[in-house]
Amino acid sequence: MDKLRTLEIFLATCDGGSFASAAKSCNTDPSTVSKAISRLEAQLGLTLFQRSTRQLRISSAGERYAQTVRKMFQDLSACEDELRESNEVPKGTLRISSAVCYGHLYLRPMLKAFCQRYPDIRLELEINDLHVDIIDHDIDIALRTGYLKDSRLIARQLSPMDxxxxxxxxxxxxxxxxxxxxxxxxxxxxxxxxxxxxxxxxxxxxxxxxxxxxxxxxxxxxxxxxxxxxxxxxxxxxxxxxxxxxxxxxxxxxxxxxxxxxxRPPHPDSGVFVIYPKREFMPARVRVFIEFLNESLQAMGEGHNYTWAQNWQHEVSF
CATH class of the missing domain: 3.40.190.10 (Periplasmic binding protein-like II)
Structure with a gap:
């Protein structure tokens, strides 16, 4: 039995006052509860409950231990709630790495509107042409012209490179x-x-x-x-x-x-890509930024398979 489950049984025993009550609360049987408490006492080298044929009474050491365990569960629950909220609500620090020219000419002019829409998101920008390992450098999103084929990453084309x-x-x-x-x-x-x-x-x-x-x-x-x-x-x-x-x-x-x-170069890796680590649950700050990028590019006449250059009039005359 893992330690977390044992501590849940311990608190249930404290609250219920008996192995039978704890067993009912934890959906198990009294024998399993008794064995879990005995193992915990052996690990700690402490008596957590005074036992008799009539009653189960928590010891002074057990009371102190219960206070700490209860606070630990409360802190864990609060942390989980906070992390869940930060993953579901657009907030927190968004770390972006961008190729230099694209960052200066396309990304930077978009950022003010993005931050006005999502005021709880803070930006950390890294502007360079080095294809750094975004996982090792704790980067949420990279904007690259061309991309490294890394199985740990997802690369989504924002536009071709014309x-x-x-x-x-x-x-x-x-x-x-x-x-x-x-x-x-x-x-x-x-x-x-x-x-x-x-x-x-x-x-x-x-x-x-x-x-x-x-x-x-x-x-x-x-x-x-x-x-x-x-x-x-x-x-x-x-x-x-x-x-x-x-x-x-x-x-x-x-x-x-x-x-x-x-x-348009024929090379399949030629294009402008947004790159981010594979995640089962994408943080909201990453999701809304990708949506904002696509929305902004569409307003500029660009999408995943076209750019404004396709409609540019190229006639030369003086």
Missing amino acids: FLTCASPSYLKERGIPACAEDFANHSWVGFRIKQTGQLQPIFLPDKAGQYLPYELHRDHITDDGETMANMCIDGFGVAQLPHFLAKQALQEGKLVSLYPYF
Whole structure:
């Protein structure tokens, strides 16, 4: 018999004043109650009840022990109630890890509205491009472009990751507008080095049939920071292929133009994902944040299988 069950029987005996009463309360028989009390006394080296043929009387040691055990059960019950409430009600600390560019450009602008809707949730943000172990680091949610295949995690796609081939108007006025993919060999390029692999992000350009194919082109300038790549493109350093969340604001403001329609890499892991540990009972703070993310992205014209880039007008004219 486990210790918790034994302590329940002990308190029932205290309250009922007899083994028979305790047996009825605990849905067992008097013999089982008597044996449980005897084992507990042997473990403690104390007499908890004075026995006689007529009555069962609790000892002074038993009274003191009962006070402690009763408080323990009360504290345990209160703790369980609090934990249950925190799991069912959106409250507590929500720990979020986000890729840098997505965190700056998409996540941060959403947070004020989220906290206004759920004022009992406190945020802890970790912004970096490292694919840290979110279980070891006690992170509730990670936002990643691409994701690690970890059987302990659930990865839900928030949106695809669409790319646009961009240049600044000033650069195109100076260098001309490429007429076909082969013309890009004569243009300057700003490349992106992927931190996790050290490899350059591949360049895809459309052939005459509009099918996107990989091209080996010289990168005149290289960076491992997405926002720096976008700003170098805005500053006229050259052409860059930017993910939709990096290109959006500059395209809307006319600081960049898109030379072609969007393209979507064929790799199955390409996309924007929300990642969280597998749990049988998801905390409410995690559930409402995922719902809020999807709701906010839908208002921006994005969903799990589309982005605003699909409807972007890419015609270039001066």
